[in-house]
Amino acid sequence: MKTTPTTIRLDDDLKKELTKELSSMGLSINGYFNLAARQLVIQKKVPFEVLAESNEPTEATKKALVVAQAKELGSIPDDSPSFDNMNELKNYLDKESTTTP
Incomplete structure (x- = not known):
């Protein structure tokens, strides 16, 4: 051939x-x-089957958006940590990784 x-x-x-x-x-x-x-x-x-990528957010993304919106509206308390610099973030993440099972 x-x-x-x-x-x-x-x-x-x-x-x-x-x-x-x-x-x-x-x-x-x-x-x-x-x-x-x-x-x-x-x-x-x-x-x-030819599929198009979905523009729909995943369930996890939808939930995160609802939580963020609820915090923004004051419906639930915003207990998210905030950081002034990268070292504070790294220290927080290091602390979290040693305390999380």
Whole structure:
């Protein structure tokens, strides 16, 4: 079978993630694109569901936003620590890491 070289351009970070995921499955990028292309020809459609990234915040983000808003409105007390400099923050984090199980 004769092959034709083809060039595709990928974002560097995407290529790294793609290579890592495909390696764990025993595939190369070339193998993956050949597989996807063959399936497209066989199925006459894109062989996977195409999803868009969601602009919806995660549940954890939603909760954090509600808590922040409640603190801002005075509905719940704002007991968040504040720091005047980086050393105070580091000391606080060090203290927290030694007291948290």
